Amino acid sequence: MSFPMLQVEGVGLMPVGDRHDPKDVQTAKWFLGLRLSSRTIEAHLNGRMDHATICRLRKSMRQNVAQQIVAQPQDLQRNVENELASYSPAPLSSFNHGLGSKTPESVIKRIVRENCSLRSPFESKVKEWELSPWISGKDQDPELGKHLQTLKDILMRLGFSPESDNDSQFKVLNELGWIVRKVHKKAKEQELKLDSRKLVEATIIYHLGEVYRQRLETIEKKLVCSRCRKPRSYVLEKDGMNYLCVRCGKQIPIGKARFKVRVRLIDERYLSLIHEALREVSNKVAVQ
Numbered sequence: 430m431s432f433p434m435l436q437v438e439g440v441g442l443m444p445v446g447d448r449h450d451p452k453d454v455q456t457a458k459w460f461l462g463l464r465l466s467s468r469t470i471e472a473h474l475n476g477r478m479d480h481a482t483i484c485r486l487r488k489s490m491r492q493n494v495a496q497q498i499v500a501q502p503q504d505l506q507r508n509v510e511n512e513l514a515s516y517s518p519a520p521l522s523s524f525n526h527g528l529g530s531k532t533p534e535s536v537i538k539r540i541v542r543e544n545c546s547l548r549s550p551f552e553s554k555v556k557e558w559e560l561s562p563w564i565s566g567k568d569q570d571p572e573l574g575k576h577l578q579t580l581k582d583i584l585m586r587l588g589f590s591p592e593s594d595n596d597s598q599f600k601v602l603n604e605l606g607w608i609v610r611k612v613h614k615k616a617k618e619q620e621l622k623l624d625s626r627k628l629v630e631a632t633i634i635y636h637l638g639e640v641y642r643q644r645l646e647t648i649e650k651k652l653v654c655s656r657c658r659k660p661r662s663y664v665l666e667k668d669g670m671n672y673l674c675v676r677c678g679k680q681i682p683i684g685k686a687r688f689k690v691r692v693r694l695i696d697e698r699y700l701s702l703i704h705e706a707l708r709e710v711s712n713k714v715a716v717q
């Protein structure tokens with residue numbers, strides 16, 4: 430959020446409509462420069478300037494500093510040392526090699542529509558085909574993208590941070606991403622369709638060990654709600670006579686309640702699939 434600003438003589442930029450004594454404003458700015466807290470400054474000025482105004486003043490000072498930094502002439506020479514120091518490689522777990530996801534089709538359509546005057550839908554389609562490899566050409570494999578997105582989601586649930594700069598986490602993400610890619614490639618050759626969640630969970634256990642099995646395998650018990658006509662989460666009512674559908678609030682007497690229990694286990698077939706795919710890779714390496 431930014432506030433409309435006004436140039437006040439002897440003070441600098443101030444929020445529009447400010448009626449404070451310029452001397453007080455200068456004092457406040459000086460204190461802010463010394464990094465005193467806004468409450469302390471408010472007390473020092475005997476309440477002539479309230480806390481919110483002091484905070485706004487601080488914000489405007491920061492913005493001014495930010496503008497000064499941006500306005501400095503930039504060094505257009507390449508600095509390889511700097512580039513190397515700030516280089517952050519994308520782990521193999523990030524989709525599209527770290528270039529982000531595919532540009533949505535609607536965006537490509539809009540770009541074409543707003544930039545060329547074409548008469549027929551056919552002409553537009555041709556232009557869209559011409560354009561899309563330039564802006565989202567690398568994401569040729571939406572299925573792999575889905576696997577990697579699932580990998581990211583599940584790892585986050587387990588407490589990993591895919592955005593982390595931490596080297597050991599980077600290594601784990603890179604290795605998991607590598608395995609997912611290998612297995613996906615092999616499955617594609619064999620025209621096997623893989624379930625993303627099963628693949629990712631098996632990969633995690635295969636690579637990080639059985640300790641993760643307990644956290645990935647879940648048992649889910651849900652109440653079949655007669656109003657929602659779907660399995661729902663539920664609670665037992667205080668009097669202990671009824672279950673309550675969490676979604677719609679329908680009461681169901683204990684005697685009449687039906688449940689749906691879903692056990693999600695690691696699919697052992699996926700574990701052997703991973704094993705096969707990786708064995709092939711290591712055989713190849715051995716032959717070379």
Ligand SMILES: [Zn+2]
Binds near residue numbers: 655657658675678679
């Ligand atoms: Zn319900």
